[in-house]
Amino acid sequence: MQTNWDDLRIFLAVARDNSLSGAGKRLRLDPATVGRRIQKLEAALQTVLFTKSPQGYALSETGQALLVRAEQAETAMRAAVAVLQEQSDRLSGQIRIGAPDGAANYLLPQVCAAILKENPDLEIQIVALPRVFNLSRREADMAIAVSAPTAGRLIVQKITDYKLHLAVSRDYIRDNGAIRSVADLARHNVVGYIADMIFDRELDYLEEIGLTKVPLASNSVSVQLNLIRQGGGVGVVHDFALSAAPEVARILTDEVSLTRVFYLIRHEDDRRNARLRRFADRLCNGLRAEVARLEALT
Structure with a gap:
């Protein structure tokens, strides 16, 4: 029996x-x-x-x-x-994430690599573009944004706050002298965004500080950081990116300290998609932890 x-x-x-x-x-x-x-x-x-x-x-x-x-x-x-x-x-299949290049360069690689290690049948695509993604046209399955959209059939989820400060290379300070106040910035080269290519007002950091002349500009955060690393001037840098540029240091942290927010945006039609929801949860948790880890290094 x-x-x-x-x-x-x-x-x-x-x-x-x-x-x-x-x-x-x-x-x-x-x-x-x-x-x-x-x-x-x-x-x-x-x-x-x-x-x-x-x-x-x-x-x-x-x-x-x-x-x-x-x-x-x-x-x-x-x-x-x-x-x-x-x-x-375990998750499987293809998931495409649209992201501004700051998050795409300095956060998503390590977070997505960790998710893929746990889910080897998954295929993650990171589309790094300094613009807003159109999820209705299915340009991506989900997108990271620096401001919460107010229109459209979208699911908006706050991921985390993040910090930005003025930063400059040690070589630049050696060659051009110390920067002791915001007023001193007027006589220094400034690195920032191309004004007419700022796709979100949350990124207009320099206007918030009162700087309008930008001798070295790019629509890419990673290019801006490389300009600063090469001694091109002083600019606003994500704290979480500083570990990738050890020759760059924050300055005037008491006078200039900016806080922004990352949001995860998904299409409303995906609300019942358990696969995307589970991936979104893992992504948000990973990004929160990685921002906290990297900011603690500064």
Whole structure:
């Protein structure tokens, strides 16, 4: 006669609790039901598994032999369930993320690499463009933005705050002298965005500081940082990017400290898409942790 896992599960509960009532509590079954199931199992196996005593239900010699096999089956069952749960929790298929190049260059590589390590069947595409993505046209499955959209059928989720400060290379300071105040910036080269290519007002840092003349400009955050690294001038830099440029240091941190927000944007039609929702959760958690880690290094 073959026994099933449910038979063994009840047998193990009685063997471990030495009582029908204890096993019933463990299994959330009525003790009488547990007793009937044990009697049925003994009848099917044509043997006695327990002997009743004042101390409760004690295993017979045959019961002791079955206990060893049942525990082996339990271990195998738990291992199988763990594998199935792990496989069912893994993500697969292609997911495309649109992102401004600051996040794309200094945050997404390490975060997405970690997600891919956990989900080897996944294909992640990072589209780094300094502009707003059109999710309605399916340019991407989701996008990171620096301001929350107010129109369109979109799911908007705040990811995290992040900090920016003025920064300059040590070579530039050596060649051009210390910058001790915001007023001093007027006599120094400034690196920043191309004014008519700023795609979001949240990125107009220099206007907020009161700087309008930008001798070295780019629509790319990574290009701006490289200009600063090469001694081109002083500019606003993401704190999370500074670890990639050890020759660059923050300045005037008490006078100029900016805070911005990253948002994750998805199309409303994807609200019920469990796959994208799970990926979005992993992405947001990873980005929060990575921003916190990198900012702590500054």
